[in-house]
Amino acid sequence: MVKYRRRFLATASGAMAAAAVAHAPNVIAQPTVQWRMSTAFTAVFDIHQGAAHRLAKIVEETRGGRFRNEVFPAGQIMGPFECFDAASQGKIEAFMAGSYYWVEAKKEPAFEWFSTVPFGMNLEGMTAWYYQGDGLKLWEEAYAVFNLVPRPGPGVAPQMAGWFRKKMSTVSDYKGLKMRIGTGLGGKVYVKAGGSAALTPGADIYAALERGVIDAAEWIGPHDDMKLGLHNTARYYYYPGWHEPGTVSEFSFNKKAYEALPVDLRRTLDHAVAAVQVYGLTDFHAKNAIALERLKTEFKGKVELLQLPVPVLRDLKKLAAEVVREQSEKTPMAGKVHASFTKFQALVGPWDHVAEGAYHQLVAV
Numbered sequence: 001m002v003k004y005r006r007r008f009l010a011t012a013s014g015a016m017a018a019a020a021v022a023h024a025p026n027v028i029a030q031p032t033v034q035w036r037m038s039t040a041f042t043a044v045f046d047i048h049q050g051a052a053h054r055l056a057k058i059v060e061e062t063r064g065g066r067f068r069n070e071v072f073p074a075g076q077i078m079g080p081f082e083c084f085d086a087a088s089q090g091k092i093e094a095f096m097a098g099s100y101y102w103v104e105a106k107k108e109p110a111f112e113w114f115s116t117v118p119f120g121m122n123l124e125g126m127t128a129w130y131y132q133g134d135g136l137k138l139w140e141e142a143y144a145v146f147n148l149v150p151r152p153g154p155g156v157a158p159q160m161a162g163w164f165r166k167k168m169s170t171v172s173d174y175k176g177l178k179m180r181i182g183t184g185l186g187g188k189v190y191v192k193a194g195g196s197a198a199l200t201p202g203a204d205i206y207a208a209l210e211r212g213v214i215d216a217a218e219w220i221g222p223h224d225d226m227k228l229g230l231h232n233t234a235r236y237y238y239y240p241g242w243h244e245p246g247t248v249s250e251f252s253f254n255k256k257a258y259e260a261l262p263v264d265l266r267r268t269l270d271h272a273v274a275a276v277q278v279y280g281l282t283d284f285h286a287k288n289a290i291a292l293e294r295l296k297t298e299f300k301g302k303v304e305l306l307q308l309p310v311p312v313l314r315d316l317k318k319l320a321a322e323v324v325r326e327q328s329e330k331t332p333m334a335g336k337v338h339a340s341f342t343k344f345q346a347l348v349g350p351w352d353h354v355a356e357g358a359y360h361q362l363v364a365v
Contacts, residue, residue, distance in 0.1 A: 033265060035069045035257065038083040040097035042203045043073040044227050047287065048249065051154045051280040052096045055251065058272040059265075067265045069094065080201045081105075084252070088146045093257040096153055099139075099250050101199070103184045106146070109327040109334040112185050113341050114139045114150070116157065116247040118320035120341065123155040123281070125348045126246040133344045138337050149258045151273045153249035154280020159241030161308055162218030163209065163225070163234035168308060171315035180205055180217035186243030188323045189316060202228065209233040218243070221284070222291035231295060237305050242316055249280075 037056065041048040049071070056069035074080035083095035084102050100115040102108075113120075114135065121129065129135035130152050143150045162181075166173070175194030181187045187197030200208055200217070202224075208214045210233045217234070218241070219225050231237070251273055258266065295303055308316075328338035 032065065033067045033261065035067075035093035036072065036077075037069050037094035037096065037251075038072045038074070038076070038078055038086065038092050039095065040074050040080040040083055040101060042075055042080070045202065045224055046227075047154070047156065047224065047280065047283050048096065049073055050283060051249070051276050052251075054279055055272055055276045058275060059268055062268050062272065063265060067261075067268065074201070074203070080203075084146070084148075087252060087254050088148055090147070090254050090256065092254070094251065094253045096249060096251050098182065098247070099150070100183045100185075104199075107331075108142060109184075109330045110138075110142050110337040112183065112327070113334075113337045114142070114248070114250070116183060116244045117324060117341065118183070118186050118189055118243045118245075119317050120245055121345050121348065122246045122352065123157045123248070124246075125345060125352065126248050127152065127155070127277070128348060129341065129344045130248075134340045135344070138333075138340060142333050142337070143252065144255065147255045148252045149255050150250055150252045151270065152277060153251045153273070154277055154284065155246070155248050156220055156280075156284055157241070157244060157247040158221075159244040159247060160218065160221050160225070161238035161241050161243070162216055163230050164216040164236045164238060165234050166215075167236055167306070168238060168312060170309075171312050171319075177216060178214045180208060180214045180219075181243065182218070183243055183247075185320070185323055185327060186218075188327070189243065189319045192319045192323060193316070206230060206233060221288045222295055223284075223287040226291050226294070231299055231303050235302070235304055237295070237303055238308050239305070240308070240313075242308070242313060242320070251276075 037052060039048060039052050043049055052071045056071050059067050059069060078086055081101060083092065083097055084105075086092045087095045098115050099111045103111050116126070126135070130139070136152070139150045162179070168174070171193055174190060177190065177195035179187070179190050179195055179197050180200045181190065181197050182199060184199075187199070190197045198214060200214070202219055205217050205219055206228050209217050209230065217230060219228060219230065225231065253269075261269070295305065324338070328334050
C-alpha cells in the first residue's frame with residue numbers, strides 16, 4: 001500500500017510538472033504592448049518631460065516590460081500643438097499637454113475648465129473636483145467626441161503672472177499691451193482690459209519677447225521661465241498667477257488603444273498617472289523654490305519680484321468673471337462643465353479659507 005501510494009504521488013507530481021511545462025509558454029510569452037507618446041513640450045522643460053518619462057517607466061516596470069511607452073518631446077516627431085489630432089486619429093497612442101491648448105482649434109470652450117480657470121480653484125480643489133466631483137467624468141465626455149480618454153497629469157501651479165517690460169500700476173496699463181499667455185480665458189481677460197493675447201509655443205517665447213514682438217509673457221514659474229531665459233528679457237516679474245491658480249496638465253490616450261488594453265494594463269496606466277501627479281507636483285514645488293531663491297540672489301538688481309497691486313487684481317477679477325460667463329454660454333458642454341466647476345469651488349472655497357488662508361497670511365515672510 002505504501003509503495004502504491006508513493007508511485008501514485010510520483011506519477012501525479014510528474015504529470016503536474018509536465019502540464020506546467022506545457023503551459024509555460026502561454027504564461028511567459030504574453031504580448032508586449034508598445035505605445036508612442038508625444039508631448040507639447042520641448043526637451044528643455046524637465047518637469048513636464050520628466051513626468052512623461054516617469055509615467056512610461058512606472059508602467060513598464062510595474063508590468064514587467066509588457067507595456068512600453070516611447071516618449072517624444074515636441075518637435076521630434078511632430079510640432080507641439082499637433083499631438084491632440086495625432087492621438088485622436090490613432091497616429092500615436094498618447095500625448096501630454098494642457099487641455100486649454102485645444103479650445104480654439106476644436107471650438108469647445110469646455111476644455112479650458114479641465115486645466116484651469118482665472119481666479120478659480122487651487123490645485124487641491126482641481127484634483128478633488130476630478131476624483132470626488134464630476135470633473136473627470138465630464139472631461140471624458142467632452143473628449144470622447146474626439147476618440148480620446150483624458151487623465152489629469154501633474155499640477156503646475158500656482159504660477160506667476162509673468163514678465164513685463166514696464167510696471168503695472170493700474171488696470172489701464174494693460175491697454176495696448178501685447179501679451180503671450182497660454183490660457184485662452186486669461187488671454188480674453190487681457191483683451192477685455194484693452195490689450196492683445198497670443199498663444200506662443202514655449203520654445204519661441206524668449207525670441208518674441210527679446211525682439212519686442214510681445215511686451216510681456218507668462219510661461220509657468222521661476223524654474224521653467226529661467227530655462228527659457230525670460231529673466232534676461234524683462235525686468236519686472238509679477239505674481240500671483242491669477243490666470244492659472246490651479247493648472248493641471250493632461251495625459252490623454254487614443255480611446256480605441258486604451259479600451260483594447262487588457263484590464264490589468266488599463267488599471268496600471270490609470271494608477272501610474274495618479275502616482276505621477278504626486279511626483280510631478282513635488283518636483284514642481286521644490287524646483288521653483290530653488291529657482292526663486294536664485295532670482296532673488298544671483299539676479300538681484302536685474303530682476304524685480306513684484307506683487308500685482310490689489311486694485312489691479314480686483315479689476316482683473318471682475319473682467320475674468322465676465323469672460324468666464326461669456327465662454328460658458330458658448331456651448332452646452334461648456335455650460336455643464338462651468339456649472340459643475342462653480343458648484344465645487346463654492347463647496348471647497350470656505351474650507352480652503354478656514355484651513356489654510358489665515359495660516360499662510362500668518363507665516364508669510
